[in-house]
Amino acid sequence: MHKKVLMSGNHVIGEAAILAGCRFYAGYPITPQNELAEYMAEHMRKTPGGIFIQAESEIAAINMVLGAAAAGARAMTSSSSPGISLKQEGISFLACDELPAVIVNIMRGGPGLGNIAPSQGDYFQATKGGGHGDYRTPVLAPAHIQELADLTMDAFDLADRYRTPVVILADGMMGQMMEPVIFKTPPPRQYDESYVLKGKEMGKSRFIRGLILDAIRMEEHNWKLYRKYQVMAQKEVRYEAHLIEDAEIVIVAYGTAARIAKGAIKRLREEGYAVGLLRPITLWPFPEKELREIAKKVNSFIVFEMSTGQMLEDVKLALEGRAHIDFYGRPGGVIPTPAELAKVIAYKARRNER
Amino acid sequence: MAPKGKIEIDEELCKECGLCITVCRTDNIAFSSRLNSSGFHPASFKDNGKCTGCTLCAVMCPDGAIEVFRA
Amino acid sequence: MKKVYSRPKSLKPTKFHYCPGCGHSTVHRLICEVIDELSIADRTIGVCPAGCAVIAYNYFDVDMIEAAHGRGCAVATGIKRVLPDRVIFTYQGDGDLAAIGTAETLHAANRGENFTIIFINNAVYGMTGGQMAPTTLTGQFSTTTPFGRSEKLDGYPIRVSELLAQLPGTVYIERCAVNSPLNINRTKKALKKAFLYQMDNDFGLTMIEILSQCPTNWKMSPPDACRWMEEVMMKEYPLGIIKDVTAIKGAE
Numbered sequence: 001m002h003k004k005v006l007m008s009g010n011h012v013i014g015e016a017a018i019l020a021g022c023r024f025y026a027g028y029p030i031t032p033q034n035e036l037a038e039y040m041a042e043h044m045r046k047t048p049g050g051i052f053i054q055a056e057s058e059i060a061a062i063n064m065v066l067g068a069a070a071a072g073a074r075a076m077t078s079s080s081s082p083g084i085s086l087k088q089e090g091i092s093f094l095a096c097d098e099l100p101a102v103i104v105n106i107m108r109g110g111p112g113l114g115n116i117a118p119s120q121g122d123y124f125q126a127t128k129g130g131g132h133g134d135y136r137t138p139v140l141a142p143a144h145i146q147e148l149a150d151l152t153m154d155a156f157d158l159a160d161r162y163r164t165p166v167v168i169l170a171d172g173m174m175g176q177m178m179e180p181v182i183f184k185t186p187p188p189r190q191y192d193e194s195y196v197l198k199g200k201e202m203g204k205s206r207f208i209r210g211l212i213l214d215a216i217r218m219e220e221h222n223w224k225l226y227r228k229y230q231v232m233a234q235k236e237v238r239y240e241a242h243l244i245e246d247a248e249i250v251i252v253a254y255g256t257a258a259r260i261a262k263g264a265i266k267r268l269r270e271e272g273y274a275v276g277l278l279r280p281i282t283l284w285p286f287p288e289k290e291l292r293e294i295a296k297k298v299n300s301f302i303v304f305e306m307s308t309g310q311m312l313e314d315v316k317l318a319l320e321g322r323a324h325i326d327f328y329g330r331p332g333g334v335i336p337t338p339a340e341l342a343k344v345i346a347y348k349a350r351r352n353e354r
Numbered sequence: 355m356a357p358k359g360k361i362e363i364d365e366e367l368c369k370e371c372g373l374c375i376t377v378c379r380t381d382n383i384a385f386s387s388r389l390n391s392s393g394f395h396p397a398s399f400k401d402n403g404k405c406t407g408c409t410l411c412a413v414m415c416p417d418g419a420i421e422v423f424r425a
Numbered sequence: 426m427k428k429v430y431s432r433p434k435s436l437k438p439t440k441f442h443y444c445p446g447c448g449h450s451t452v453h454r455l456i457c458e459v460i461d462e463l464s465i466a467d468r469t470i471g472v473c474p475a476g477c478a479v480i481a482y483n484y485f486d487v488d489m490i491e492a493a494h495g496r497g498c499a500v501a502t503g504i505k506r507v508l509p510d511r512v513i514f515t516y517q518g519d520g521d522l523a524a525i526g527t528a529e530t531l532h533a534a535n536r537g538e539n540f541t542i543i544f545i546n547n548a549v550y551g552m553t554g555g556q557m558a559p560t561t562l563t564g565q566f567s568t569t570t571p572f573g574r575s576e577k578l579d580g581y582p583i584r585v586s587e588l589l590a591q592l593p594g595t596v597y598i599e600r601c602a603v604n605s606p607l608n609i610n611r612t613k614k615a616l617k618k619a620f621l622y623q624m625d626n627d628f629g630l631t632m633i634e635i636l637s638q639c640p641t642n643w644k645m646s647p648p649d650a651c652r653w654m655e656e657v658m659m660k661e662y663p664l665g666i667i668k669d670v671t672a673i674k675g676a677e
Contacts, residue, residue, distance in 0.1 A: 024507060051506045055499070056532035063496035063529070067503020070490050071470075075503070093493050197488040197504070199468035199511050207482035207489040209473075360426060371446035371640070371647035377606055394445070412430040413606045416450045417441055423426035 117333025359407020446647025
């Protein structure tokens, strides 16, 4: 067990990754994730076998990660929203080639160049595949710095276990803010090395490819990936239920928005509103069953996002009309206060009662 | 005098590009009248006794269809 | 009689899918001959491009990976940095290397990545059906330059080798061709030298540009294509060593 230290989110991701055995990092500067690349530049090169490359673009960075993954390294890249758009080509290739990698998105306001303020506008991109083709990536959404450290380590294990790219979806606030953190000692890496290209050595030559011209075989590959995703959907759902037991209204929020929601809940409870929170930690797979379970007792949900309503669609799909769903969102880099959210929820609660 | 060299052409690999014919200095290769399974008239060795086993045809052949033997 | 020439061992006994007279398969064979002569088949990893050679792994009996269009040098960078004692080559066409992958190529060269680029220049996009490539000659017809490439509208043919030779990260660049037995043998020597350099050093990019005939998209017979390359294409892309700061003298 390591000592408790005070660190910023971006640095924490870097340190957790190195502790988890990540030995290859390629990145490209973009605010608000620069501190992560800078941390890797210093600490990867201090770590035996550690490789840091400042790539010429986000596209190059993700493809370097693909090469490193094929060569057997634990590899990671990071960026922020516009840069993640550029990485989608490589993420799709990683998914198709079934190579493990970790991609960190420290989201900022969008679309377009947007701004550098924290936002949650990349939910669709992260959870619905993002690049071309029929694939998914597990998406981990931390809400505090300790969780950021733990999930970064877990992301590498998930990537290895399912041989898939894994996305860590945080925002500028998570990347920039400092909190105390205790780094765990992760278990040693366990993975099936059979796919790793090292030169054929004494065995047969192998290849890693994504081009399958025969439609029937490509279909088979798609179903194979789909089955893998089904297993993940069964086994890898994570969430936090906060003050759900007696709740009459449940907020659904993730990441930074969930932190704000907790502040709002504190105020609302003081005012007599029985409000709880369901915080998905994995955005994909999404805690659908858990939401439906809550809907057996609760008839009023409010989805709160720092976007115009993206996770909202997943909540609607999960609940299938079982409960009333409200939405409150602040896109474009605005960070609402807990007081603001509390006011909105109180207003909606009174309106719904009428 | 016995010929100094000979070639063997894998007719199934041949695609009738004719590059071996253009580089042969002893006019020893010609298209066959037969068709291979891909529908090409494969190059075939005339065996006119002048082959030196120089390997130019095999070096030129894009399909790696020619093996060269030398006495 | 003794067998003096046959397919190299590292070339799988598979029939090539390339068009009749195509230069790709000749280059494949030369790479395999070099791999065999240097006894490095067990530690070579190749990077296939998007393009006609996208299924090159069907022919090379070494470990291979496919890269997205243009990203060969980035993928190779990742592999080589993780496995510095392996021999890494990318196999890239003109569209892959000189259009969509210009940034990846240039920066791999600028970082002096220690792998070998095998750059197939046939002045056209082959796989997609003969569109203009960055290397298409001025006035040359293609499906997207139906009136001939115009410098004013379509830009100039890019000489990638000369461009990369400016960078201190490149150590050996030679332009070769596969249109005649003589040029084919020179190409093989150049490939061998590049691989040898890579094996003995830990820094510096080597690139062999190979002019390769594309009879189908040039709409010529294979012998005519080889002649056209000699008479027309080599005027724009003269053969020879573009840059050589290696100490290796004439690999045999």
